[in-house]
Amino acid sequence: MLIDSHCHPNSEELRENAQEIMDRAWNTGVGRFLIVGCDLEDSREAVTMARRFEGYGAYAAVGIHPHEAARYGETLPQALLDLAGDERVVALGEMGLDYYYDHSPREVQRKFFALQLEWAARADLPVVLHIRDAMPDALAILRDFAGRVPMLFHCYGGGLEYLDEVLGMGGLCALGGAVTWNRSDELRDVAARLPADRILLETDCPYMAPVPFRGKTNEPAWVSRVYETVAKVRSVSVGELAAQIERNAASFFSWGMENV
Ligand SMILES: [Zn+2]
Ligand SMILES: [Zn+2]
Numbered sequence: 001m002l003i004d005s006h007c008h009p010n011s012e013e014l015r016e017n018a019q020e021i022m023d024r025a026w027n028t029g030v031g032r033f034l035i036v037g038c039d040l041e042d043s044r045e046a047v048t049m050a051r052r053f054e055g056y057g058a059y060a061a062v063g064i065h066p067h068e069a070a071r072y073g074e075t076l077p078q079a080l081l082d083l084a085g086d087e088r089v090v091a092l093g094e095m096g097l098d099y100y101y102d103h104s105p106r107e108v109q110r111k112f113f114a115l116q117l118e119w120a121a122r123a124d125l126p127v128v129l130h131i132r133d134a135m136p137d138a139l140a141i142l143r144d145f146a147g148r149v150p151m152l153f154h155c156y157g158g159g160l161e162y163l164d165e166v167l168g169m170g171g172l173c174a175l176g177g178a179v180t181w182n183r184s185d186e187l188r189d190v191a192a193r194l195p196a197d198r199i200l201l202e203t204d205c206p207y208m209a210p211v212p213f214r215g216k217t218n219e220p221a222w223v224s225r226v227y228e229t230v231a232k233v234r235s236v237s238v239g240e241l242a243a244q245i246e247r248n249a250a251s252f253f254s255w256g257m258e259n260v
Helices: 018-028 040-052 066-071 078-083 106-123 135-145 163-168 185-193 220-233 238-253
Strands: 002-007 030-036 058-062 089-098 127-132 151-154 172-175 199-201
Touching: 002 151, 002 199, 002 220, 002 238, 018 030, 018 220, 030 040, 030 089, 030 220, 030 238, 040 058, 040 078, 066 089, 066 106, 089 106, 089 135, 089 151, 106 127, 106 135, 127 135, 172 185, 185 220, 199 220, 199 238, 220 238
Parallel strands: 002 030, 030 058, 058 089, 089 127, 127 151, 151 172, 172 199
Antiparallel strands: none
16 A cells, blocks of 8 residues: 655645546555645645545645745634644644745744644644755754654655754654656655655655656656655665555554555
């Protein structure tokens, strides 16, 4: 069984065709999906979709993406906190810092990041992190939560430089389509170097389509391409890698291994 540990079938681009997209993924062997929210509405949609596709092994993460942080005054909306109580919700996020786009002021991003980490500690849920061009600031905030909040660095982009510290905090790294791209030698080095029990794989669809679909609208079925590349880089079979990732995901998200 393959797992897409980060996807957005709830996004505008994919929502209308969600049924066929999920069918295609299921028929390709994807049997667990983490559907991730980026703001309140999107998180609501993630939960709705996780319920709708419960039979496909769909779960949800709810949170406020750093891009959206500036839209939410001083505190997290109560409606978002309430969503986390849904039985399909297994993580909070995506949350973090994005200094590449800077869609929200950095100070606001940092504040909302810390608020959501405190929420995760209280709710006893793991977090899905989105960190782009902001590793030093992100790690400075995360250090306070190491050992208290399990962390998944989605679309890990810290290279070898930050890997030791990420692993030292107990973090997992999720790799996506970028690991298949021609220029991504450093990311493939990361894929080779990661301890077996710290890896998850994802699509981040509709973005980040893997080779040979670059430029197209990504979808969960194509996580198989990510598995193939990472298996090759690590000199293991896809089956062996898939079995390891099933264990990693079950342990991180506390979802069952039944029907696996
Ligand atoms: Zn992201
Ligand atoms: Zn995402």
